[in-house]
Amino acid sequence: MPYELHYWPTIQGRGEFVRLALEAAGADYVDVARGAESRGQGVAAMMHYLDSPTVPHPPFAPPFLVNGKAVIGQTAAILLYLGPRLGLVAKNEVQRLWTHQLQLAIADAVMEAHDTHHPIATGLYYEDQKKEAARRAKAFREERIPKFFDWFESVLARNPRGSACLVGGRLSYADLSLFQLVAGLLYAFPLATGRALQQAPLVASLHARVAQHPHVAAYLASARRIPFNEEGIFRRYPELDD
Amino acid sequence: MPYELHYWPTIQGRGEFVRLALEAAGADYVDVARGAESRGQGVAAMMHYLDSPTVPHPPFAPPFLVNGKAVIGQTAAILLYLGPRLGLVAKNEVQRLWTHQLQLAIADAVMEAHDTHHPIATGLYYEDQKKEAARRAKAFREERIPKFFDWFESVLARNPRGSACLVGGRLSYADLSLFQLVAGLLYAFPLATGRALQQAPLVASLHARVAQHPHVAAYLASARRIPFNEEGIFRRYPELDD
Numbered sequence: 001m002p003y004e005l006h007y008w009p010t011i012q013g014r015g016e017f018v019r020l021a022l023e024a025a026g027a028d029y030v031d032v033a034r035g036a037e038s039r040g041q042g043v044a045a046m047m048h049y050l051d052s053p054t055v056p057h058p059p060f061a062p063p064f065l066v067n068g069k070a071v072i073g074q075t076a077a078i079l080l081y082l083g084p085r086l087g088l089v090a091k092n093e094v095q096r097l098w099t100h101q102l103q104l105a106i107a108d109a110v111m112e113a114h115d116t117h118h119p120i121a122t123g124l125y126y127e128d129q130k131k132e133a134a135r136r137a138k139a140f141r142e143e144r145i146p147k148f149f150d151w152f153e154s155v156l157a158r159n160p161r162g163s164a165c166l167v168g169g170r171l172s173y174a175d176l177s178l179f180q181l182v183a184g185l186l187y188a189f190p191l192a193t194g195r196a197l198q199q200a201p202l203v204a205s206l207h208a209r210v211a212q213h214p215h216v217a218a219y220l221a222s223a224r225r226i227p228f229n230e231e232g233i234f235r236r237y238p239e240l241d242d
Numbered sequence: 243m244p245y246e247l248h249y250w251p252t253i254q255g256r257g258e259f260v261r262l263a264l265e266a267a268g269a270d271y272v273d274v275a276r277g278a279e280s281r282g283q284g285v286a287a288m289m290h291y292l293d294s295p296t297v298p299h300p301p302f303a304p305p306f307l308v309n310g311k312a313v314i315g316q317t318a319a320i321l322l323y324l325g326p327r328l329g330l331v332a333k334n335e336v337q338r339l340w341t342h343q344l345q346l347a348i349a350d351a352v353m354e355a356h357d358t359h360h361p362i363a364t365g366l367y368y369e370d371q372k373k374e375a376a377r378r379a380k381a382f383r384e385e386r387i388p389k390f391f392d393w394f395e396s397v398l399a400r401n402p403r404g405s406a407c408l409v410g411g412r413l414s415y416a417d418l419s420l421f422q423l424v425a426g427l428l429y430a431f432p433l434a435t436g437r438a439l440q441q442a443p444l445v446a447s448l449h450a451r452v453a454q455h456p457h458v459a460a461y462l463a464s465a466r467r468i469p470f471n472e473e474g475i476f477r478r479y480p481e482l483d484d
Contacts, residue, residue, distance in 0.1 A: 056400050057340050060347045060393050072339060074346040076318075081339055097314060097323055098299050104316040105302045111353060119361050119374065121381030132361065132374045139363030151302050158298050 003029040003082075004066035006046040006059075011232035012184075012225075014075045014110065015063040020176040021079060023219040025086035031224070033062075076103045079173045088173040099167045102155065102174040106181050109148045113184065114233045116140045116240060126230075126237070137240035141192035145185060149200040152178060156202035163202045164209065171213065178203070179210035184234030189241045244270040245324075246308035248288040248301075251276040253474035254426075254467075256317045256352065257305040262418040263321060265461040267328035273466070275304075318345045321415045330415040341409045344397065344416040348423050351390045355426065356475045358382045358482060368472075368479070379482035383434035387427060391442040394420060398444035405444045406451065413455065420445070421452035426476030431483045 003022060007015025009031075022029045035041025046062060049055050049071060059073030065081070072078050080100050083089030089099050119136040120129040152166070161169035166178065182203065185193040197204040210216055219225055228234055245264060249257025251273075264271045277283025288304060291297050291313060301315030307323065314320050322342050325331030331341050361378040362371040394408070403411035408420065424445065427435040439446040452458055461467055470476055 053396070053400070056402065057343075058393070058396060058400070059343075060350075070336060070339075072343065074343045077339060077343045077346055080342070094312060097312075097319060100322070101299075101301075101314065101316045101319045104319055108302075108353075111350075115357070115361075119357075120377045121385065123381060123385055129377075132377070135362045135371075135374070139365060143363065143365055151300070154295070154300060158295070158300070160298065 001068060003027060004032050005029055005063060006032045006049065006066065007063040009034040009043065010226065010229075012180075012228060012234075013063070013232050016180055017075050017106075017110075017173075017177045018063050018065065018078050018082070019224075020180055020216065020219070021082055021086055021088055021173045023224075024171070024176055024213060024215050025088055026215055027082075027086055032066075076100065076107050079103055079177070083173050086173075088171065088176070090168050090170070090172070095167055099172050099174045102152075102166055103177055105148070105151070106174070106177045109144070109181055110184075110233060112140060112144055113181075113188065116188075117235050117237060126235070130239075133237075133240060137189075138242070141189055141242060145189070145192055145196045146199065148181075149196045149203050152203050153200040156206065164206070166206070171210075175206060175210055176216070179207050179216075182207040183211075184228065187228040188234040188236050190236075191241045243310065244272050246272050246274050247305060248274045248291060248308065249305040251285065252468065252471075254422075254470060254476075255305070255474050258422055259317050259348075259352075259415075259419045260305050260307065260320050260324070261466075262422055262458065262461070263324055263328055263330055263415045265466075266413070266418055266455060266457050267330060268457055269328055274308075318342065318349050321345055321419070325415050328415075330413065330418070332410050332412070332414070337409055341414050341416045344394075344408055345419055347390070347393070348416070348419045351386070351423055352426075352475060354382060354386055355423075355430065358430075359477050359479060368477070372481075375479075375482060379431075380484070383431055383484060387431070387434055387438045388441065390423075391438045391445050394445050395442040398448065406448070408448070413452075417448060417452055418458070421449050421458075424449040425453075426470065429470040430476040430478050432478075433483045 005015060005018055007013060032041050033043050033046040037044055049059060049064060057071050063075060064071060064073040065078045072081050089096050116137040117126050117133050119132045155166055156163040165171060166174045211220065247257060247260055249255060274283050275285045275288040279286055291301060291306060299313050305317060306313060306315040307320045314323050331338050358379040359368050359375050361374045368375065397408055398405040407413060408416045
């Protein structure tokens with residue numbers, strides 16, 4: 001049975017962190033909401049899990065993963081579940097928990113990146129909160145991106161198995177997610193992110209190296225990789241970069 | 243060896259979610275940053291883990307837990323680690339992961355509650371972002387609090403073991419955290435939260451019941467429970483409630 005990934009079909013969004021793990025591992029999966037309604041897929045199939053009172057463990061929001069009877073929401077929880085199954089996390093508990101911590105920090109950074117264009121309310125358009133977005137984006141560029149990168153740089157520098165990976169000597173889902181965070185920030189804030197990466201050369205190397213992983217490279221070159229766009233989490237509004 | 247909890251000493255903040263679990267379980271722990279520097283405690287002892295290049299797994303921010311060699315940051319990851327050790331989570335993987343998902347949703351709600359008074363930047367004072375805070379708080383009160391409560395209400399209603407707990411038939415760390423979320427929201431937004439609880443009677447009952455748990459009640463009545471204040475995550479600014 002292939003894994004079922006449920007996520008909004010027109011954006012990378014938070015689903016992309018799960019998708020990258022599935023793709024890097026060469027896992028068999030179905031991107032349900034991108035499928036045809038005639039085949040029981042599409043957005044309606046996703047909405048069932050969110051709306052039906054018969055679902056015992058309803059996800060709060062997409063993305064979520066369905067594997068047999070298991071329905072798992074929250075990006076970091078999905079990766080916690082998939083990591084050992086896909087061989088994308090170490091076997092011992094300390095390393096697993098450390099990988100999860102890194103993922104949770106990435107989740108925080110992603111939420112903050114989202115809030116640069118939606119500082120007031122997700123239910124409003126960007127155009128209705130542009131002034132506030134300009135202020136929030138400035139703080140994000142000047143304080144938060146450097147703070148997150150500086151921390152990941154320390155993590156890489158202190159890895160006793162070398163600085164090629166965040167945890168141990170092998171690729172983990174946290175490496176894939178950090179790649180995606182950097183890719184998203186480079187799209188949304190090319191100037192500020194470019195500057196921040198100059199101060200975080202190990203993070204920059206990790207981003208470049210993950211992009212060359214054979215399965216990841218094949219995925220990035222495929223039609224399955226939806227381009228970044230202004231409906232997703234990472235949006236390029238030139239007025240927010242500097 | 244007692245667990246070491248490291249968190250800012252003058253607020254409940256995110257540390258409170260960990261503290262409640264330790265207290266409810268009657269665990270032996272030290273609240274390090276509240277201790278005396280002369281005994282090797284205090285804020286300096288906490289900052290060591292954040293600043294020293296000798297720490298292999300540096301936390302991104304407080305709270306973090308130290309247990310022997312393990313240093314674990316991120317509230318939800320700390321509870322993932324403590325849950326089985328404190329008997330505050332079910333034994334099987336599906337229930338554990340579901341409990342963790344609930345915790346991650348609570349973490350999202352906590353971050354959103356924080357951003358009502360700091361919608362622009364954590365580095366600025368509330369007074370420097372009051373106008374934006376008013377707009378963000380309105381959306382939080384009208385859309386987000388009801389959405390979170392509605393979801394937790396469904397989770398409680400669908401629990402096959404009854405609606406007294408979020409997961410299974412026994413108290414879990416997610417119940418303690420939902421109690422704390424509701425308590426914080428009642429402090430910060432008494433009017434809006436009171437209205438929302440009327441639509442979520444199972445959530446309201448859970449909040450009342452957890453407060454009566456013997457260990458929790460004893461803790462809440464003790465000097466260890468710092469009162470909510472306007473330096474924490476949940477702040478009462480009457481102009482933000484309605």
